[in-house]
Amino acid sequence: MGQETMTGAELVLRALVDQGVEVIFGYPGGAVLPLYDELFKQNRLRHILVRHEQAAVHAAEGYARSTGKVGVVLVTSGPGATNAVTGLLDALCDSVPVVCLTGQVPTHLIGNDAFQEADTTGITRPCTKHNYLVKDVNQVAHVVHEAFYVARTGRPGPVVVDLPKDILVSKGIYVGPAKVKHKSYRPQVKGDLGAIGEAVALMAAAKQPIFYVGGGVVNSGPAASQLLSQLVHMTGFPCTQTLMGLGGFPGSDPLSLGMLGMHGTYEANMAMHGCDLMICVGARFDDRVTGRINAFSPNSTKIHIDIDPSSVNKNVAVDLAIIGDVAHVLEDMIKVWKARQLHVNDKDLAAWWVKIKQWQGKDCLHYVQNGKLIKPQYAIERLYQLTKDRDTYITTEVGQHQMWAAQFYKFETPGRWLTSGGLGTMGYGLPAAMGVQIAHPDSLVIDIAGEASIQMNIQEMATLAQYHLPVKVFILNNQYMGMVRQWQELLHGARYSESHSVSLPDFVKLADAFGAVGLKADKVDELDDVIAQMIASDRSVIVDCRVDPAENCFPMIPSGAAHNEMLLGPKDETGGVVSEDGMVLV
Amino acid sequence: MVSQPQEILRHTVAILVDNEAGVLARVIGLFSGRGYNIESLTVAEVDTREQLSRITIVTSGTLMVIEQIKAQLRRLVPVHKVSDLTIEGPSVSRELALVKVAGTGERRVESLRIADIFRARAVDSTNDSFVFEIVGATDKLDAFIHLMEPLGLVDVSRTGVVAIARGPNPI
Numbered sequence: 001m002g003q004e005t006m007t008g009a010e011l012v013l014r015a016l017v018d019q020g021v022e023v024i025f026g027y028p029g030g031a032v033l034p035l036y037d038e039l040f041k042q043n044r045l046r047h048i049l050v051r052h053e054q055a056a057v058h059a060a061e062g063y064a065r066s067t068g069k070v071g072v073v074l075v076t077s078g079p080g081a082t083n084a085v086t087g088l089l090d091a092l093c094d095s096v097p098v099v100c101l102t103g104q105v106p107t108h109l110i111g112n113d114a115f116q117e118a119d120t121t122g123i124t125r126p127c128t129k130h131n132y133l134v135k136d137v138n139q140v141a142h143v144v145h146e147a148f149y150v151a152r153t154g155r156p157g158p159v160v161v162d163l164p165k166d167i168l169v170s171k172g173i174y175v176g177p178a179k180v181k182h183k184s185y186r187p188q189v190k191g192d193l194g195a196i197g198e199a200v201a202l203m204a205a206a207k208q209p210i211f212y213v214g215g216g217v218v219n220s221g222p223a224a225s226q227l228l229s230q231l232v233h234m235t236g237f238p239c240t241q242t243l244m245g246l247g248g249f250p251g252s253d254p255l256s257l258g259m260l261g262m263h264g265t266y267e268a269n270m271a272m273h274g275c276d277l278m279i280c281v282g283a284r285f286d287d288r289v290t291g292r293i294n295a296f297s298p299n300s301t302k303i304h305i306d307i308d309p310s311s312v313n314k315n316v317a318v319d320l321a322i323i324g325d326v327a328h329v330l331e332d333m334i335k336v337w338k339a340r341q342l343h344v345n346d347k348d349l350a351a352w353w354v355k356i357k358q359w360q361g362k363d364c365l366h367y368v369q370n371g372k373l374i375k376p377q378y379a380i381e382r383l384y385q386l387t388k389d390r391d392t393y394i395t396t397e398v399g400q401h402q403m404w405a406a407q408f409y410k411f412e413t414p415g416r417w418l419t420s421g422g423l424g425t426m427g428y429g430l431p432a433a434m435g436v437q438i439a440h441p442d443s444l445v446i447d448i449a450g451e452a453s454i455q456m457n458i459q460e461m462a463t464l465a466q467y468h469l470p471v472k473v474f475i476l477n478n479q480y481m482g483m484v485r486q487w488q489e490l491l492h493g494a495r496y497s498e499s500h501s502v503s504l505p506d507f508v509k510l511a512d513a514f515g516a517v518g519l520k521a522d523k524v525d526e527l528d529d530v531i532a533q534m535i536a537s538d539r540s541v542i543v544d545c546r547v548d549p550a551e552n553c554f555p556m557i558p559s560g561a562a563h564n565e566m567l568l569g570p571k572d573e574t575g576g577v578v579s580e581d582g583m584v585l586v
Numbered sequence: 587m588v589s590q591p592q593e594i595l596r597h598t599v600a601i602l603v604d605n606e607a608g609v610l611a612r613v614i615g616l617f618s619g620r621g622y623n624i625e626s627l628t629v630a631e632v633d634t635r636e637q638l639s640r641i642t643i644v645t646s647g648t649l650m651v652i653e654q655i656k657a658q659l660r661r662l663v664p665v666h667k668v669s670d671l672t673i674e675g676p677s678v679s680r681e682l683a684l685v686k687v688a689g690t691g692e693r694r695v696e697s698l699r700i701a702d703i704f705r706a707r708a709v710d711s712t713n714d715s716f717v718f719e720i721v722g723a724t725d726k727l728d729a730f731i732h733l734m735e736p737l738g739l740v741d742v743s744r745t746g747v748v749a750i751a752r753g754p755n756p757i
Contacts, residue, residue: 121608122608122611125608125611125612125615126615126619129663130662130663131608133607133608135607150663182663183604183666184604184663184664184665184666185663308661309657309660309661310654310657310658310660310661312657313650313653313654314654314657317650
């Protein structure tokens with residue numbers, strides 16, 4: 001078999017094509033000119049020109065999370081790479097498979113403080129699952145294939161491949177994806193059957209059980225969600241989801257308790273606190289979920305299913321760990337449950353549901369929509385009602401609007417809800433929506449935003465215009481960095497230090513300037529009509545939805561408090577709820 | 587739920603890694619980034635054909651933290667094997683130090699006498715100084731260095747701990 005030689009740039013593109021890549025999000029620059037030259041000469045890879053490298057990574061995340069494929073980013077050296085860092089860490093925190101190709105100065109200049117040089121592998125080492133600096137053109141294809149393998153297998157994550165310019169222009173040999181096997185990296189996929197047997201036995205004996213499911217269910221693929229649904233219905237146990245797990249279990253299912261954690265539902269948090277068996281499926285006991293760790297679910301036996309062994313016993317000690325891919329483990333759990341003909345504890349379970357129904361009776365998401373001023377919760381509820389029967393994807397920025405969206409928008413299937421959970425990156429939603437729309441051109445893609453967050457990557461409106469992407473930006477404009485304002489009100493004596501959104505642009509005119517449609521809703525009776533216009537438009541739209549600036553996001557577990565110490569509403573805002581220890585928490 | 591013991595324990599961890607650029611930075615960055623202790627660290631290539639290096643780290647923490655350290659290390663892509671020599675059966679650990687002692691007269695004689703007791707070797711000598719080479723467990727080296735202090739200790743260089751499991755099996 002004759003070995004083909006080609007330039008490093010050709011090798012990269014060939015490897016991308018062989019990996020099944022269709023779309024690249026990127027921004028050109030000096031160090032990657034050879035790659036852009038090759039892109040120019042071909043038609044198989046589509047390049048989407050973003051307006052800022054951070055947005056390229058978020059767009060790739062949106063593409064990846066809505067398709068299950070690896071998102072691909074191409075940026076230049078130095079500032080191109082450093083601008084991408086926030087996106088990379090975002091993808092790492094939320095386990096999103098991304099391969100980011102970065103240009104680098106030629107090898108002989110590395111370490112010379114050359115123009116647009118950055119120690120990209122050094123900077124991105126703690127922000128990626130793995131990274132590579134390619135110093136031999138014959139390694140290019142191998143490294144690119146390995147990068148895809150590492151990014152998509154195990155707990156997915158971002159991988160950086162740093163490509164010096166001289167490597168891109170010199171000639172080397174191509175190898176195909178089939179020939180690449182990693183020497184040491186072997187993620188465990190199948191769960192231990194002994195542990196699975198123990199788990200189902202615990203489930204059959206449980207009196208007050210709960211499923212606590214996270215992003216691992218979504219990341220594992222659609223089969224995992226179906227299996228989870230099957231197992232939950234077989235047992236009749238309640239199921240709560242983390243922010244990342246929304247859609248992993250149908251949100252409108254009667255067995256769903258909604259989201260748990262800091263702004264989760266009262267019933268979910270009380271059930272977590274009072275359960276005797278917790279079955280954690282692909283979640284990681286994050287501090288937003290647990291509240292005060294030494295008061296977290298004090299009387300439960302805890303089962304933890306996770307593909308990443310380092311997630312086990314990190315924050316909370318568990319009694320039984322099952323390492324493996326969620327779909328495989330759930331499948332085996334169902335098999336064992338059926339084979340052993342196990343049954344749940346009907347009487348105890350019924351009593352447990354009576355308790356849960358009492359907690360649900362608190363109606364913790366209650367709010368009052370009176371007067372003409374739009375309540376943000378009402379805006380999300382209307383948006384949900386008017387879009388839920390469509391083929392809809394929702395992205396968000398970060399803050400109050402994100403939590404309201406998580407509380408009031410219900411997701412029935414995985415991959416429809418895209419939000420920055422771990423890193424909490426303001427500016428995530430618009431570029432992520434862009435990536436979703438590229439992958440699903442005929443779907444309705446809405447970025448639920450705040451007026452502050454949206455300004456962090458507003459330049460991507462130009463990308464929407466260039467590619468005719470009809471993304472809808474639905475801004476809950478309360479003229480504050482709302483979550484900052486809420487914490488200042490509750491924790492810092494209502495001293496609103498720098499949280500007021502001063503000198504806001506006219507979002508309608510701004511939309512117009514970017515070639516989009518600008519709409520505004522000031523009063524309650526305008527809302528439905530504006531949402532309808534937004535949906536009907538075949539162009540990108542910015543909706544400036546003016547909402548009550550004083551509204552706070554409830555319920556809330558204040559920092560340093562436990563699950564059973566929730567604030568349910570404004571009347572609960574008593575002093576002294578937050579301890580000194582809690583004050584230092586984020 | 588069984589409560590985790592909060593006692594801080596010292597563990598010696600051996601890590602087999604691909605000898606590639608940046609691998610040590612990955613390991614060290616993991617420790618500094620996550621706030622773990624490194625009491626000593628040694629690294630060298632041990633298999634030139636497979637290009638594998640062995641890193642030995644002495645670290646301390648609660649049992650939960652030690653388990654977390656090992657899980658985090660195993661998650662690094664170029665890591666082949668992580669072995670906790672402190673708990674996975676018996677092991678041998680050694681450290682080497684070069685200890686410079688300057689002095690004349692009775693102090694000089696005394697330093698030589700103690701070196702003899704500790705089986706330290708003089709690897710350099712001038713009219714008013716010695717460099718001793720001493721090999722042994724960390725606490726033996728500590729004791730030797732402590733005894734040299736009043737006798738004119740001027741400089742110490744230590745390798746950090748290397749360790750290996752007893753018995754016929756590899757890591």
